[in-house]
Amino acid sequence: DAGVIQSPRHEVTEMGQEVTLRCKPISGHNSLFWYRQTMMRGLELLIYFNNNVPIDDSGMPEDRFSAKMPNASFSTLKIQPSEPRDSAVYFCASSPGAISEAFFGQGTRLTVV
Amino acid sequence: QKEVEQNSGPLSVPEGAIASLNCTYSDRGSQSFFWYRQYSGKSPELIMFIYSNGDKEDGRFTAQLNKASQYVSLLIRDSQPSDSATYLCAAFLNTGTASKLTFGTGTRLQVTL
Numbered sequence: 001d002a003g004v005i006q007s008p009r010h011e012v013t014e015m016g017q018e019v020t021l022r023c024k025p026i027s028g029h030n031s032l033f034w035y036r037q038t039m040m041r042g043l044e045l046l047i048y049f050n051n052n053v054p055i056d057d058s059g060m061p062e063d064r065f066s067a068k069m070p071n072a073s074f075s076t077l078k079i080q081p082s083e084p085r086d087s088a089v090y091f092c093a094s095s096p097g098a099i100s101e102a103f104f105g106q107g108t109r110l111t112v113v
Numbered sequence: 114q115k116e117v118e119q120n121s122g123p124l125s126v127p128e129g130a131i132a133s134l135n136c137t138y139s140d141r142g143s144q145s146f147f148w149y150r151q152y153s154g155k156s157p158e159l160i161m162f163i164y165s166n167g168d169k170e171d172g173r174f175t176a177q178l179n180k181a182s183q184y185v186s187l188l189i190r191d192s193q194p195s196d197s198a199t200y201l202c203a204a205f206l207n208t209g210t211a212s213k214l215t216f217g218t219g220t221r222l223q224v225t226l
Contacts, residue, residue, distance in 0.1 A: 033214060042218030043157070043201060056213060091156060095214065100205070101147055102214050104156040 004105035006092050012111045018080040021108045024073055025094030033102060034067055034077050035091040043091070049075065082112045116140060117204050119217035127225050132189040134220050136202030139183070143204040146178060148187045151199045151219065160200070161187065192224045 005024040013019050025032050034046040047057040049069045057067070064083070069075040079086055089109050093102040117138050126132045138146070145164035149157035163169045163176040163185070175188040185204075189196055199219040206213045 035216070043216040045213070045215055048213060093214070097207075100145075101159045101162055102203075104158070107156050 006105035023092030029094035031095040117217035122221040145205040147203040149201040
């Protein structure tokens with residue numbers, strides 16, 4: 001398996017634009033996590049899905065952020081409109097389930113100017 | 114109170130010494146615990162996991178768990194310059210219907226020559 005695949009690896013966009021980050025989890029994993037990492041706040045859990053269903057989105061900073069998982073092999077995190085304070089590295093991770101480690105993708109470095 | 118807390122460091126140890134990294138967690142229902150290593154600009158990668166009280170050893174690494182004190186630690190023996198990285202502690206909670214993996218902010222370790 002190729003591991004968790006994220007795209008794009010880097011994204012530079014202007015304030016106010018819509019940004020969509022994509023993730024393909026490892027096949028067979030039933031939990032998917034979206035994290036945001038910044039120097040100031042570390043690795044923050046934004047939302048996680050179990051069997052494609054959003055379970056807890058309390059970490060989503062505000063309504064500008066939304067996430068979907070239309071099927072077991074694809075998830076998106078969308079920011080609309082984007083703001084400079086959204087600049088961070090966004091990681092997607094997947095896990096086989098109970099008492100299991102999470103495998104991380106390579107991350108998307110987002111810069112909003 | 115943060116769900117998982119770590120000292121941000123940096124923790125500086127000389128080459129060949131033992132590095133001791135500590136972590137506390139707030140949710141007594143947490144079932145398993147993970148230590149991830151993250152090099153600058155890279156994604157987190159798993160070092161060790163532990164879910165039973167006591168010690169678990171793997172090569173130069175020993176994870177220790179004390180559920181009564183809600184405390185997890187990672188010992189690195191014979192520290193090498195290549196161990197210099199940020200170490201992230203994570204707690205995994207399985208509610209029966211879903212799983213959640215929460216990270217601390219990480220401790221930066223510097224191994225000096």
